[in-house]
Amino acid sequence: MVIVEAPGTKVCYQSTPQLACKLEEPTGSAGWNMTTQTQRFELNNGSVVQLNQTCATSIYQSCIGVTLKVVTGIWEGTYECGFTIGSIRHTGRTFLSVALLPDTITMSTMPLTMDCSKSPQSVNITASVIIPASSKSYDISWSYNGSATNYTAVQNTTSKGYVNYTFTPTIPCTKGSGTYVNITFKNDVNQMKSAQINIPVINANDIVCNQIILNGDTWPETPAGETVIIRTCPPGRVGYKSRTCIGPAWQDVFSSCVSEELDKVSNAAQAFLKGLGATPEVAKNIFEGLKNSSTLSSGSGESIADVSASIGVLNMMAKASNTTVLGEDIFPDFVSAASNMLNGTWNGVNDTVRYNMSSNYLNSVEGLVKNIKVNQSNGVNSTNLDLTFCRSHDCNVSVFDIGVNMNKTNGILKTVAVKNLMSKLNNSFNGAKPDRTDLILSATLDNNNDSTRRIRLDFPSGKTNPTQPHCVFWNPTGNEWSDEGCNISISDENHTVCECNHLTAFSVLMSKNDGRKTDPTLELISNIGLGVSICSLVIFLIIESLVWSAVVKTNLSHFRHTAIVNIATFLLLADCSFLASSNPETLSDSWCLVLTICKHLFYLAMFCWMLCLSIMLVHQLIFVFSPLRKRVFMFLSSILGYVCPILMVGSSYVYYKYTNQNYHDPKTCWLVYVKLLVGSMHAFLLPVGTIVLANLFSMVVVIVTLMKTSVPDSSKADDKETAKGILKVVIVLTPVFGVTWIVGFIQLIMSDSPMYNVIAYIFTILNTFQGFFILITGCFAEQKVREELFKLITGKSKGNDSTKKFTSTTYTKDH
Template sequence: MTCLFENSSKQNKKQDLNIPILQAVDRFCEPDLPWQKTKAGEKAIMECPVGRVGYRIRPCNVAGEWQSVLDYCVNEVINKLSSAVENFQTGLDATPEIAMEIFSGLKNNSASGTSMSLGDITATINILDGMKNASSAVTLHDDSMMNDFIDSASNILSTEWTDDNTITQDLSTNYLQAVEGLVTNMKVNQSDGHNSSNVQFQVCRNNDGCNRTIFGVEMALTTTAQAKVVALKNLSNKLPNHFSKTESASIVVSATLENTSDHMTNITLIFPFNKTTAHPGYKIKCVFWHTNRSEWSDKGCVWTEAEENIVCECSHLTSFSSLISKEEVDHPFLDMITYIGLGISICSLLVFLFIEWLVWSAIVKSNLSLYRHTSLANIAVSLLLANCCFLASAFPEKLGKLTCFVLVLAKHFFFTAMFFWMLCLSLMLLHQLIFVFSPLRKRVFMILSFTVGYGSPTVVVGVSYVYYDMLGKEPGNSYHNPETCWLRYEGLMKGSLHAFLFPVGVITLMNLISMVVVIITLMRPKVSEGKTDDKETLRSIIKAIVFLTPVFGGTWLLAVVSFTINEKTTLKVMLDYAFTIVNSLQGFLILVTGCLGEKRVREEVLRYILGSRSTKSESRQNLTTSIKK
């Protein structure tokens, strides 16, 4: 129905109301005073008692069964504080004195032991969130204000929230973001911290590091800036946890730096742990809370089991090995190797493409040479764009969700396209050697190669995205992982990473088979017959296939072997380093094989460098003229 409201000035306002109609055949919840008969799938609503503002609701599920009451009634004082915070955010009475009154009132009306309804908890968290937003514009720097804030945040954790997991997870996410934001924005003067029953706050002044013990957890932070550390009890079990079959630790530790230009390099947490009371076959996973994505992440975090402790170390890692690894790779120097190798690779690919453009008309004299250089040029372009996308996604936490998703699509496409163009090159060589009297026509090669080289990766990426994201064939397993800006791995034959591994494995196997067939065919005498130019080109293609197949395919097969090793053995470490080094230098290897390894290309480049190209062309022209005369 629609209600029409009219005031004394004849001004009107409409409001639509949904009133459930209970038919004779409908299911309903029986009256349970003070709750009246309610239609299945609807919610019964009641007013709050005197002195409280809001409402109470009790859902009636589709089976006609009453659910738990959700009490959204709010203490009148807390409700007034909510209004004050709304004004504070707009700039009205936005002064440090008003902020002190808000935090003081919040502390007094959320005192430990005070019964708080779901409405009180929701309103209190919204107050903290509102003050977090306002504190970015209004400087809050009183130590007593910080103490009241910590006590208020602690009091909320002393009471039960609700048995509705969805509501609890939303509230806990907002709570953590509000607390971390206020700790970051609020300034401290002389205080070294403040401890409450569920929240402990510590300040580390400028020195060589920050070492604290909070709620029995030892923390070591590597930084020279002023650090603020807050530990929270009774929160981790309320936060959403997408890691299946895991239990959260009882303490959440958050560290922020006063000087945002100083980056936290490493944080170490030592949790007490009793093996005797742990479940058999237990596994530990160190995680951090990703505020922007509101979920736990284990990126850059590793754990070490001591005698009676769990040691967690977290840092940012972006090495190439993370493209294939089931878990984050934590070996030192891999990042450095990746970036140095990528720099060399990208420069080499640009040089290669420039040389190809420079000498194209001079070296592409036959269909066979055209096929070779077309394939190599597209391999170089695909690898160049893939490497650039990899660098662009090196810091996923600084990227938006859409940007991260686009980069995952691009990396998946271009890395896969590189292999399909390798397949085109090897199959073309195989056809040329086997079907000697049926040469491949230029138009046919161009259509087939571009269809396979770029059409096949498009199909692979498109089907993968539709399968994992749009159709949701594997619940909870999306196409990409926002934490790593790469495909997901969820277990053996589970996860979108297999949509990359499977094509790479098949193409590498086909290339290896082609290479064996080529070697066997070369042993036949007929292969040595033919035009000199074609024989020279064939040799160049064979060298490219024989050299690049192990480099491309062998490199990723090396990673697959590392992928199958579960434990962090010396062999796995060696494989990770080998994969990262060779993979990051692939562009340089293409330059060596495609340009520097081919005699005709070297000669043309030398002519351009030495400036003798025009001179030799003139000499040939003069010689021809003399003969004709």
């Protein structure tokens, strides 16, 4: 005799009841079925159903239990368990009663918005609620704006298995507070379930989108920032449409109206995932219905709502395949349906939605291919998918012209190549948007116990321009491409060969030659140059501190030395930050970001002070009779040299953070360059380029002016010598800084040129030895500095000008 253990009373909504079926004799098989008023389902493991076959005891040698997690109304019915011994089947039945509440509550209002700008007193609203029809009745109460008063006067109608309730309150206009209507259902065990709908309110002087009629739908006057929903769809479709007002313009209509047939397939997939009727036969019907729906959709024009719903079905079936065995007979319908989904462009949604859809699609296809059991099939192909299986130890197959090679001891290698998906994915990589190939290959290994796996992939390139390939795989955790565990074996104009030590979805991204292999000679030159530069700058700053009081006798010399000391200081800080970030792989992302900001700031500050020096010299030579006062120079140069770089770096960081773009590249600890005028690198290149051009222009102006200017009076001898010194320094320093970075710009533009390496060497040598050039031109090439330095070292002035010494001594005594 079969013993059925079940709850003796009605179970609560969303509770977790347990049932058990026991028999004293040992049996060969056992199972559960559930019957409602209209349908009969076989129960299998799923997100709700959990079967237990380990409950047998010495008395009851056969036992099968079932746990239902978070039951809703669809789980009320008659449960039948059965044991099979040979041709004899022993069965038992019980009825599970659930204290029901509506599984879905759909609310709408008429009108869709409240206009309180013309009728400031109150507005009449009709709120409607649709729920699935039920044999049970509920206590229903309404309220609005959180009022304590509950209104129970409702009107309901029944149609096509649904019940419609309405509520018609007169809602007063209250400026500054949100308006909403709430409905609460209470069942016979006092459990409650509520739903709420917000009603946009138009107040006087609000920015609004005007009422418009589009394709038969009336979109009412709506305040900026609000979204209205119309729950009507064309014949043969179910769902809703929404539209957002960004004020005073409407955004495009977003349609979530899917075909009725696809909606039935989606409901069946939901039940399958829960474990309700999760059998191979039902799975085959679901994929057949999905194929037919996707064929109809692609034939009548792209519907992004249908594509999204179809991807949802794939996703649910992929999750279900983790617990339910799916046979190879579903492959033809599955591949056809998945291929049809890629026929359109998916342009009916924004980038974020499209990226999520494409990622879910790829993960679902990969999960299904991995979990579906293969016996005799060798593969299936379609327009956008090519699926192949390999059972031999040395697999060497081709899918959509992608060569796949892998050695294994056992198991089945499953490979599927996908077309027309790469353009829909988020193809950013290392902070950039590189070019891409058109193919993705997913490889999975079934029934294999190899501890190490290595796969070789030969992607056709189709590229004629020199580009840097990246072998990447799709990381489902972060929904992004990664190159971890993959490297390039061969790359030329015709193909790229990748070798990876794991299996997943692979592709190739093609970027400009920013991924060149590091030249050891360039690295050596760079390190030596930076070391020499840092030492030179330290020596220069020490010398400047020692001779400062002796060499800044005039305002002009004070201006010049102030600027050059700031240039040297910021260049020293920038070089130190550069060295600290020379091995980005050893740094955390936080430190990498800090060092990127430091380099950005210090280099910009150095160039801003170089601009100060140029501007000061031009002013002194052109406006001879209006010299700059020290206070004015220090104020203006502080603004330009300190405040401006901070504002530029801060604003660029905030901008890229706010727009969800990458400010820095963790692999280089420097700014990101995507393409011309795209990427945070331009927050550095544009101001530096402007300053370099200004410096070169200043140098030309200075040379032309001095060529036309007569020799200064003897009383102006010190200023004359200082002006010559500044001219000498500017003539030397401006080409050094300007030409260096002009060469850098040329290097960036000509990254595909055969001359790239030559330009790279020139830029590296000039750029890394800048500190040394400053020491030479700012110290040893400056006569006053040399004389004062000689005096400090030897204790006497350079030369034997006794008259000069006597005069100085006599002046001191007299004084």
